[in-house]
Amino acid sequence: MKKLMLGNEAVARGAxxxxxxxxxxxxxxxxxxxxxxxxxxxxxxxxxxxxxxxxLEVAIGASIAGARxxxxxxxxxxxxxxxxxxxxxxxxxxxxxVIVVADDPGMHSSQNEQDSRHYARAAKVPMLEPADSQExxxxxxxxxxxxxxxxxxxxxxxxxxxxxxxxxxxxxEKENYALKDYKxxxxxxxxxPAMARKRHVIVEKRIDDLKDFADKTNLNRIEWGSKEIGIxxxxxxxxxxxxxxxxxxxxxxxxxxxxxxxxxxxxFASEVKTLxxxxxxxxxxxxxxxxxxxxxxxxxxxxLVGELSANLIREKILGINxxxxxxxxxxxxxxxxxxxxxxxxxxxxxxxxxxKLTVTGDIGCYTLGALPPLESMDTCVCMGASIGMAHGxxxxxxxxxxxxxxxVIGDSTFIHSGITGLIDIVYNKxxxxxxxxxxxxxGMTGHQHNPCSGFTIKxxxxxxxxxxxxxxxxxxxxxxxxxxxxxxxxxxxxREEIAAEEPSLIIAQRPCALLKNVKFKGPLRINRxxxxxxKICMRIACPAxxxxxxxxxxxxxxxxxCDLCTKVCNFNAFERVGDNND
Amino acid sequence: xTNLSIMIVGVGGQGSLLASKMxxxxxxxxNFDVKVSEVHGMSQRGGSVVTYxxxxxxxxxxxxxxxxxxxxxxxxxxxxxxxxxxxxxxxKLIINDQRIDPMxxxxxxEKYPEGIIEFLKSKYKDNVISIDALKVAKELxxxxxxxxxxxxxxxxxxxxxxxxxLEALREVLPAKLQSVNEKAFExxxxxxxx
Ligand SMILES: Cc1ncc(C[n+]2csc(CCOP(=O)(O)OP(=O)(O)O)c2C)c(N)n1
Numbered sequence: 167m168k169k170l171m172l173g174n175e176a177v178a179r180g181a182x183x184x185x186x187x188x189x190x191x192x193x194x195x196x197x198x199x200x201x202x203x204x205x206x207x208x209x210x211x212x213x214x215x216x217x218x219x220x221x222l223e224v225a226i227g228a229s230i231a232g233a234r235x236x237x238x239x240x241x242x243x244x245x246x247x248x249x250x251x252x253x254x255x256x257x258x259x260x261x262x263x264v265i266v267v268a269d270d271p272g273m274h275s276s277q278n279e280q281d282s283r284h285y286a287r288a289a290k291v292p293m294l295e296p297a298d299s300q301e302x303x304x305x306x307x308x309x310x311x312x313x314x315x316x317x318x319x320x321x322x323x324x325x326x327x328x329x330x331x332x333x334x335x336x337x338x339e340k341e342n343y344a345l346k347d348y349k350x351x352x353x354x355x356x357x358x359p360a361m362a363r364k365r366h367v368i369v370e371k372r373i374d375d376l377k378d379f380a381d382k383t384n385l386n387r388i389e390w391g392s393k394e395i396g397i398x399x400x401x402x403x404x405x406x407x408x409x410x411x412x413x414x415x416x417x418x419x420x421x422x423x424x425x426x427x428x429x430x431x432x433x434f435a436s437e438v439k440t441l442x443x444x445x446x447x448x449x450x451x452x453x454x455x456x457x458x459x460x461x462x463x464x465x466x467x468x469x470l471v472g473e474l475s476a477n478l479i480r481e482k483i484l485g486i487n488x489x490x491x492x493x494x495x496x497x498x499x500x501x502x503x504x505x506x507x508x509x510x511x512x513x514x515x516x517x518x519x520x521x522k523l524t525v526t527g528d529i530g531c532y533t534l535g536a537l538p539p540l541e542s543m544d545t546c547v548c549m550g551a552s553i554g555m556a557h558g559x560x561x562x563x564x565x566x567x568x569x570x571x572x573x574v575i576g577d578s579t580f581i582h583s584g585i586t587g588l589i590d591i592v593y594n595k596x597x598x599x600x601x602x603x604x605x606x607x608x609g610m611t612g613h614q615h616n617p618c619s620g621f622t623i624k625x626x627x628x629x630x631x632x633x634x635x636x637x638x639x640x641x642x643x644x645x646x647x648x649x650x651x652x653x654x655x656x657x658x659x660x661r662e663e664i665a666a667e668e669p670s671l672i673i674a675q676r677p678c679a680l681l682k683n684v685k686f687k688g689p690l691r692i693n694r695x696x697x698x699x700x701k702i703c704m705r706i707a708c709p710a711x712x713x714x715x716x717x718x719x720x721x722x723x724x725x726x727x728c729d730l731c732t733k734v735c736n737f738n739a740f741e742r743v744g745d746n747n748d
Numbered sequence: 749x750t751n752l753s754i755m756i757v758g759v760g761g762q763g764s765l766l767a768s769k770m771x772x773x774x775x776x777x778x779n780f781d782v783k784v785s786e787v788h789g790m791s792q793r794g795g796s797v798v799t800y801x802x803x804x805x806x807x808x809x810x811x812x813x814x815x816x817x818x819x820x821x822x823x824x825x826x827x828x829x830x831x832x833x834x835x836x837x838x839x840k841l842i843i844n845d846q847r848i849d850p851m852x853x854x855x856x857x858e859k860y861p862e863g864i865i866e867f868l869k870s871k872y873k874d875n876v877i878s879i880d881a882l883k884v885a886k887e888l889x890x891x892x893x894x895x896x897x898x899x900x901x902x903x904x905x906x907x908x909x910x911x912x913x914l915e916a917l918r919e920v921l922p923a924k925l926q927s928v929n930e931k932a933f934e935x936x937x938x939x940x941x942x
């Protein structure tokens with residue numbers, strides 16, 4: 167039976183069919199739906215881990231215990247999980263272990279554009295790259311075979327356009343995978359220097375074996391067309407290439423991008439007239455081909471930055487330039503993402519701006535508080551960085567500056583990697599103020615539960631981290647809990663805490679406005695007789711409040727009725743639609 | 749059938765998933781190959797959002813290039829203007845006559861262009877179909893059928909039988925929502941058939 171599946175959904179299906187029984191992840195676009203879909207299979211234990219490092223460690227444990235395990239993350243998640251990755255390469259596996267990493271060329275939802283293929287090479291782990299949803303499913307199953315045959319973890323690399331595209335998938339039955347025996351094996355699983363030295367030799371031998379495998383496996387295939395042009399490509403770039411060049415070229419389509427099939431590439435190169443490598447981001451295939459002395463054209467034509475497209479390939483290789491005939495000479499305003507109407511984060515940024523503070527920021531929906539007109543975030547580097555950076559600001563510019571600095575971090579991000587930063591502040595005698603924006607959910611990635619939300623990935627109730635007690639336990643003595651809709655209290659608490667000569671934690675609470683159980687009273691409108699056009703309400707940057715030049719208006723289709731605007735308006739000009747005066 | 753390329757554009761949160769799901773279901777019923785490229789993540793939060801749907805004998809790229817969309821369905825006017833470069837010659841443009849101001853307009857840094865629909869109609873003539881789908885939805889008593897009105901128009905501009913679309917509608921929507929959505933679909937379908 168064929169089904170129309172998202173790439174991520176097909177990865178989940180592949181895991182199910184391969185008999186995986188343990189699946190772990192920390193959410194991150196564009197990888198999140200893999201584990202969301204895995205959670206639908208009752209046969210698989212799945213979890214949202216606190217971060218990617220823990221997720222991988224749980225999966226490694228499951229693998230060594232004899233199960234097939236899968237661990238999924240976005241590209242930057244692999245930085246967090248890099249520590250276990252480099253050493254599980256040495257220990258190898260027992261039950262198959264697959265790590266899925268989703269890169270984001272074009273940075274649709276990411277803070278950088280790193281190319282995960284370098285990790286495969288650096289950690290000496292094989293990497294597969296599917297080019298559509300069918301391959302997503304098939305490659306996961308193939309990855310388990312490789313993992314168990316070669317005693318290695320296998321990485322599957324996706325990119326946004328593979329992870330978030332739907333295409334047809336032939337589904338099949340689930341394999342019956344029997345849990346492997348677990349045997350204590352000191353030399354294999356305890357990586358102390360003496361043992362690790364021996365394992366490293368095995369890893370090098372394994373990569374050689376995998377090189378031979380790469381030349382033989384049908385994961386890599388040649389599609390002959392015109393031999394005037396030869397294209398080496400993989401993943402989505404393969405689809406763009408086919409779209410652009412069709413039968414006018416021959417293709418070496420790589421399903422395994424590390425290690426590369428050197429002999430196959432040489433054979434292909436010898437049969438085509440001009441050879442190109444078409445790959446997004448880094449010249450990964452190109453560099454390795456050139457190292458083997460193969461003459462290829464790559465990044466001298468194609469950009470290192472952003473996504474490729476069929477049009478770009480047509481232009482660079484065939485010289486056909488398809489400029490749109492529909493160019494419009496009308497200025498088109500940009501539409502950057504915004505905090506949603508009703509968003510609990512909005513009030514916090516309104517107050518931070520009012521107080522003119524330096525704000526070390528973090529990653530989540532609240533990063534949107536950095537954009538105009540709120541513009542109240544100074545930095546955003548990686549998850550958890552806000553807290554360490556606030557401490558760094560204070561240590562560099564001394565206490566007086568520290569008194570005008572706060573760190574702002576979401577609940578999921580705090581659990582992910584903010585806790586250690588907070589311990590650092592206490593331990594090393596800092597005074598910083600940290601605000602946790604606790605909206606009881608992982609918002610940015612589309613509502614995943616986390617240790618602060620009180621529910622598991624399967625929506626079962628579980629223990630909830632008590633942030634207040636946690637703060638006391640690590641030595642913070644000033645902890646304040648405020649409602650983010652209460653602007654007055656928010657302001658006075660922030661003023662007090664930044665002035666205090668000790669570290670403090672403000673837990674700013676209010677659930678995400680998009681959560682199903684969050685109810686509002688319905689849209690507001692402006693009473694134009696009462697409105698004095700002072701425009702103070704424009705400062706909360708609500709997408710539903712619009713300045714029409716001569717008057718201020720509420721877009722009723724967008725307004726949910728959170729009433730934040732009523733708290734800044736001094737003239738009671740906002741009233742609920744449908745109340746009394748209709 | 750030659751390939752059919754459809755773009756669904758709008759503002760994050762307006763919900764393009766229903767449309768792409770229905771088109772996908774239609775494609776499968778007709779035994780076409782199909783690819784859909786969706787947006788999840790950052791730009792969903794009120795940003796400009798585009799979904800690409802392609803169907804036909806064999807589809808490679810899930811994306812649609814400039815000058816190649818057969819139909820662009822815009823849930824918001826400014827987004828119609830933003831993505832118009834992707835429309836192919838004689839392609840159809842379906843516009844929901846709704847305005848959502850982006851933040852740079854709200855803050856006064858940029859201006860929302862006046863007369864978008866008039867401008868597009870003067871340039872693309874009968875290939876532009878505009879409707880106040882929100883009004884239709886209000887009349888039907890369910891604001892959430894806005895998109896179905898537009899899908900109805902879209903369906904009327906393809907060579908795929910109406911019955912197949914209706915079957916798809918019944919497959920993707922729960923029973924209790926079907927009747928109001930069918931009504932919305934019919935209004936859309938008949939809107940531009942004249
Ligand atoms: C290492 C890493 N993993 C995952 C992500 C993806 N990501 C960005 S923000 C975010 C979660 C934010 O949740 P939270 O801190 O609760 O803030 P909210 O979005 O709810 O405001 C995630 C998972 C990332 N950027 N980096």
